[in-house]
Amino acid sequence: MHVDPEIIRLLAFLVGVIAFAALNAAYLVWLERKEAAHIQRRIGPKEVGPFGLFQPLVDGIKLMTKQLIVPAGVDPVLFKIAPILVMVPAIMSFVTIPFSETLVARNLDLGLLVIFAFASVNVLGLLLGAWGSRNKYAVISAARVVSQNVAYEIPMLVTVVTLVMITGTMNLHNIVMQQQGGFWHWNILNLSASPLMPVAFLIFFVCMLAETNRAPFDMAEAESELVAGAFTEYSGMGFGVFFMGEYANIVIGASVATILFLGGWDCPLGLFPGVHWFLIKMYFLIFTVIWIRWTFPRTTFYGLLNLSWKILIPISFFNLILTSAMLKVF
Amino acid sequence: MIDYLREIISGTWSLFVGLGITIRYFFQPVVTVQYPYQTLPMTPCFRGHIELTKDEETGETKCIVCGMCQKACPSNCITVNGEKREGVKGKVLTEYTLDFTKCSLCGLCVESCPTAAITFSKDYNLAGVRKEAYIFDLKKRLEAKN
Numbered sequence: 357m358h359v360d361p362e363i364i365r366l367l368a369f370l371v372g373v374i375a376f377a378a379l380n381a382a383y384l385v386w387l388e389r390k391e392a393a394h395i396q397r398r399i400g401p402k403e404v405g406p407f408g409l410f411q412p413l414v415d416g417i418k419l420m421t422k423q424l425i426v427p428a429g430v431d432p433v434l435f436k437i438a439p440i441l442v443m444v445p446a447i448m449s450f451v452t453i454p455f456s457e458t459l460v461a462r463n464l465d466l467g468l469l470v471i472f473a474f475a476s477v478n479v480l481g482l483l484l485g486a487w488g489s490r491n492k493y494a495v496i497s498a499a500r501v502v503s504q505n506v507a508y509e510i511p512m513l514v515t516v517v518t519l520v521m522i523t524g525t526m527n528l529h530n531i532v533m534q535q536q537g538g539f540w541h542w543n544i545l546n547l548s549a550s551p552l553m554p555v556a557f558l559i560f561f562v563c564m565l566a567e568t569n570r571a572p573f574d575m576a577e578a579e580s581e582l583v584a585g586a587f588t589e590y591s592g593m594g595f596g597v598f599f600m601g602e603y604a605n606i607v608i609g610a611s612v613a614t615i616l617f618l619g620g621w622d623c624p625l626g627l628f629p630g631v632h633w634f635l636i637k638m639y640f641l642i643f644t645v646i647w648i649r650w651t652f653p654r655t656t657f658y659g660l661l662n663l664s665w666k667i668l669i670p671i672s673f674f675n676l677i678l679t680s681a682m683l684k685v686f
Numbered sequence: 687m688i689d690y691l692r693e694i695i696s697g698t699w700s701l702f703v704g705l706g707i708t709i710r711y712f713f714q715p716v717v718t719v720q721y722p723y724q725t726l727p728m729t730p731c732f733r734g735h736i737e738l739t740k741d742e743e744t745g746e747t748k749c750i751v752c753g754m755c756q757k758a759c760p761s762n763c764i765t766v767n768g769e770k771r772e773g774v775k776g777k778v779l780t781e782y783t784l785d786f787t788k789c790s791l792c793g794l795c796v797e798s799c800p801t802a803a804i805t806f807s808k809d810y811n812l813a814g815v816r817k818e819a820y821i822f823d824l825k826k827r828l829e830a831k832n
């Protein structure tokens with residue numbers, strides 16, 4: 357029997373990507389707890405396995421053995437579909453992310469667009485889940501998430517458009533290839549294209565935090581105000597899938613930032629490029645995301661919207677105009 | 687416009703300062719004590735339940751069975767009994783019971799003792815399922831220590 361090797365390759369990537377996403381979700385929780393602990397000068401998980409390394413497994417088993425309660429009065433379809441709607445797009449986005457020169461499931465010409473298209477489905481999942489749970493905290497949370505995401509999608513996309521104007525392609529592989537050869541070639545330091553490139557990276561990073569609902573923009577969950585926000589009515593693995601989706605989205609965000617601004621798998625000094633550099637940069641960004649969470653308190657909702665509409669959007673538009681002018685002149 | 691930019695720049699800078707502080711904490715050693723495995727020495731002022739002290743020379747209790755502590759105790763936790771013995775000056779302690787379930791750790795007993803025969807212990811690992819476990823025979827405890 358003849359099987360197309362391409363299909364086998366895609367299947368292998370699918371399994372790999374799902375495993376990668378699940379493993380990341382599990383161990384990012386561990387990293388988060390450890391990092392939080394050390395920032396507060398505690399130890400963090402330490403009882404289950406060496407350095408508490410088996411903690412995520414035990415947490416997973418706990419979540420899986422819990423009963424999946426579907427409260428009376430919820431919308432049965434929306435309630436069940438929402439966690440999947442958060443998880444699946446995150447996994448889909450992995451398809452086009454190039455981890456190294458050869459390690460990519462599908463190198464799409466519109467890879468960047470695919471990622472942003474799928475990334476915005478995440479919000480829909482949260483909204484439907486919250487709406488379907490028929491819980492007022494969840495609905496408040498959903499309203500916040502949607503307005504927050506609308507507000508932050510704009511500066512993020514404007515920044516990405518600026519970048520695409522410079523690179524001239526949406527193919528993630530080509531974007532990385534253009535940045536090969538040391539850190540001074542990376543887009544974050546591409547000052548000849550626009551002197552505001554580092555600022556653009558900052559804007560992108562802040563928007564990524566807001567899009568993935570991370571602190572200090574964690575309006576969606578806001579434990580102290582909204583119980584658990586959109587996830588209030590979810591129990592057991594329903595909650596677990598949401599959780600994995602959130603962490604998978606953080607991984608996607610960090611990967612995209614790495615590809616667009618930090619040269620993907622390129623080594624800072626031009627030596628030994630490879631997948632390890634991609635992972636180092638990506639995990640450094642994730643480390644920073646967690647670091648930010650344990651440094652800054654949650655902003656108010658008005659502060660959050662003001663930051664986007666009054667600061668990030670004007671600056672990113674200014675950067676767009678500046679870049680296009682520079683591209684035209686030079 | 688200038689104010690707007692200045693606010694953005696100083697605001698961004700302050701965020702980096704904050705990150706700097708937390709990352710410094712991240713690399714500093716851990717300060718928490720892993721309680722069941724590690725313990726801290728108790729401070730001298732710590733008030734646990736009372737216990738009998740011993741005379742450095744004889745190794746026996748310093749109690750002269752005057753009953754002052756029993757009288758001073760507002761919660762009636764202390765029972766002291768003694769007897770006269772041949773050839774021994776004063777009374778000999780035969781019973782010293784503390785009902786810790788009622789003790790408020792007020793310290794009046796310690797203050798009233800004329801011979802400093804009782805003091806606060808540093809014992810804080812107290813947990814049990816039966817009330818009777820907290821009726822301490824302090825004389826036995828002292829003997830057990832010797």
Ligand code: SF4
Pocket residue numbers: 736758759760761762763764784788789790791792793794795796
């Ligand atoms: S500390 Fe106070 S309550 Fe406790 S035994 Fe002494 S006098 Fe009684």
Ligand code: SF4
Pocket residue numbers: 748749750751752753754755756766798799800801802803804
């Ligand atoms: S006051 Fe002191 S000496 Fe008197 S009975 Fe109590 S412990 Fe003994």
